[in-house]
Each structure stands twice: as C-alpha cells, then as structure tokens.
Amino acid sequence: MHNKYAYDLTQVRNMLNGHDDLVGYCTAIDRLGFALSTLTELQDATLTLDAIAEIHTDPEALQIVSAALMTHAIIAYCRATHSGGRGRKKVGATKKYTPDQEKKHKDIAELRNEVIAHYGSPTQGHGLKWLDERIVVKVVDDAEVFSFSRNRANYLAAAIADLRELLAAATATVEEVIEERAEFLNALNLKHISDDRVVEALSASPFDPYAFYGVGQLADAFWDVTPMKRSETLRNGDW
Template sequence: MDNKYAYDLTGVRNALKGHDDLTEYCDAIDRLGLALSTLTELQDATLALDAIAEIHTDPEALQVVSAALMAHAIISYCRATHSGGRGRKKVGATKKYTSDQHEKHMAIADLRNEVIAHAGVPTKGHGVRWLDERVVVKVVEDVEIYSFSRNRANYLAAVIADLRELLAVATATVEEVVEERSIFLNVLNLKHVTDERVVDALGASPFDPYAFYGLGQLADDFWDVTQKKRSETLRNGDW
C-alpha cells in the first residue's frame, strides 16, 4: 500500500487551540482522545486478567507475577472508570452498570484505594478479604520474640470474576462513545476541510510511526487498518 499517510491530531489541536472559532474542532479532538485513552486502559486491565489465566497452571510464575498483574488490572480499571484527574476526564464508562454492577464497581474501587494503592482501612468485601496483618509475640524456650505475620492475596477469583463482568460492560460502552465522537470529528473535518489554518496545521503535523515507535514490527504494523487494533509500545528501561 503506497497511498498511506497519517496526521498527528494532537499536534493539530495544539497548533489551532488559540483560534476561538476552532474551539469546537479542538475540543472534538480532545474528547475523542479521552475516549480512546480510556478504552486503552480498559483493554490493559483485560490483558492483565488474560495473563493471569495463561499462567494459572504454572505455580512458580503465578506466585511471582500474579500479584503485579492483578494490581495492574485493578489500577488500570479504576483509572478508566473511577479516578478523577486533570489529565483525563471521565467519559461515562460506568453509565450502563446495573445497581448490582455499581456495587461491584465500588468494591473494586475500595480495594484499589484502601489496599492496592494505599495502606488504608478497607470497608468492602474484597478489601477486607485481601489482607490480614497481625503483630505476634512468640515464646520459644523462654525466648520472647515479636514478629509480624501477614496473609496477603496475590489475587482473588471473586475479584477477577467481578472485573471481567464490569470490563465487558464498560468496554462496550466506551467503544460506543469512541464511535460517536469519531463520527462527530469526521463531520467537523468536512466542515473545516478548506480552512487554510486547518490545512496548514495538518500539513505541519505528519505522524511517522518509525519516529514515534522506532524501527521494528510495531511500526510496520501501524498501517494495519484492522478495527480496534492497539497501537502502542511499552518501554523497558531508560530509552
């Protein structure tokens, strides 16, 4: 495929954000980006749960990495659905939850807030079951020793089951938001297709996957137009 090109719409937005009459267009780019970023976080959580399932029959691997995978799944899910921050507004990922699913969502959020991310005091079932810590004094042949005993879960099957259910609903919801916002941005693209400022901003913002990702299969695969295909690189180390 020789006829291929890409534009960095984040760069376009940055170039145009000073023009008041293009605020709607810039906001549309932002809003689509927020939805796509949220969708990626939900996919991250699902991939982490898939990885736990893949290593389930390997006791050594399960012991070493399952806790990290579980924490990653919980934190990614909560970033997408619960946490607020200046970097990304919520896009309504939980708006189609039933009342029962909302209760499960709050239990996952409590687990994240009070156990996974902070040393707090959990109040919901998952958090209460996750960690039990005791200060113990033991006496052995008249020698008194204080010790610390901890019973901490690497993961809980009930948490995985709840997350799977919630992720299915949240992912489908955000995919709908992405579709709606993509359509709206397409409409604005057509509206401004002859605006010289937009044309110039697009021309000044080409996206080169080899510059962004580096040489390799990931950059080669960037041009795959399969719907819902992830496009990212995960860095290891300082480079």
C-alpha cells in the same frame, strides 16, 4: 499501489489552540482522545487478567508475578473508570452498569483505594479478604519475641471474575462513545477542510509510525485499519 498517510491530531490540536473560532474543533479532538485513551487502559486491564490466566498452571510464576499483574489490572481499570484528574476527563465508561455491576465497581474501587494504592481500612467486598495482619508475641522456653504475621492475597478469583464482567461492559460502552465522537469529529473535519489554518496544521503534522514506534513489526502493523485496534509500544529502561 496503496495511498497511505496519517496525521498527528494531537499536534494539530496544539497548533490550533488559541483560535477562538476553532475551540469546538480542538475540543472534539480532545474528547475523542480521552475516549481512545480510556479504551486503551481498559484493554490494559483485560490483557493483564489474560496474563494471570496464562500462568495459572505455573505455581512459581504465580507466586512471583501474579500480585504485580493483579495490581496493574486494578489500577488500570480504576484509572479508566473511577479516578478523576485534570489530564483526562471521564467518558462515562460506567454509565450502563446495572445496579449489581455498580456494587461490584464500588468493591473494586475500594480495593484499589484501601488496599492496593493505600494502606487503609476496607469495609466491604474483596478488600476484607485481601490482607490479614497480626502482631504476635512468641514465647519459646525463656525467649520472648514479637513478630509480624501477614496473610496476603496475590489475587482473588472472585475479584478477577468481577473485573472481567465490569471490563466487558465498560469496554462496550467506551467503544460506542468512540464511534459517536469520531463521527462528530469527521463532520467537523469536513466543515473546516477549507480553512487555511486547519490545512496548514494538518500539512505540518504528518504521523510517521516508524519514527514513533521504531522500525519493526509494530510500525508495519500500524496501517491495519481494523476499528478499535490497539497500537502502542512498551519500553523497558530509559527513554
């Protein structure tokens, strides 16, 4: 017989928030969550590049969805490694990049900022090759017509190659951060295990994968204890 149980540490952290002497414990939960969330987005980007590779021999599929997949890969990578915000603090995913990788990272970030997310003026790297737009006047016999001609990339092989290299390096770094932060949180769990407030919060915060994911294979697979295992459900339509 297997003894299986799980606790929702996000709920535990919310319940304990406000206790000054437990700030360090709550912060440790947050910091581990930031790293796990970052890893998930790096995995998002990697899986999206895998999807482009899978449809590479299908010209129709490439034409229809490759641009959307490439956009998603770039956005997910930059959200994990470049973008800042109040919702999640950076975990240093790029801190072990070589100088060459730092340059590639800047190229991908500019591609996101100046081409993918905004209409800008790229000055380097992939952005210069991504989009070429021309205002054209056509004169045919007595007809004069202004038109707009655009040559846009759905994806660039060079950009994919750079992303693959950067994702491998960033993922390895974030996995190390997760191990360090998990070890630190485990030590705090042992320190506070006799604290009635912590015990009460844990008791009030069971995590039921079937309630969270719904009945099915994903919930069944939740109890796999493989380190860094991805665990999520993707919804279509309304909540």
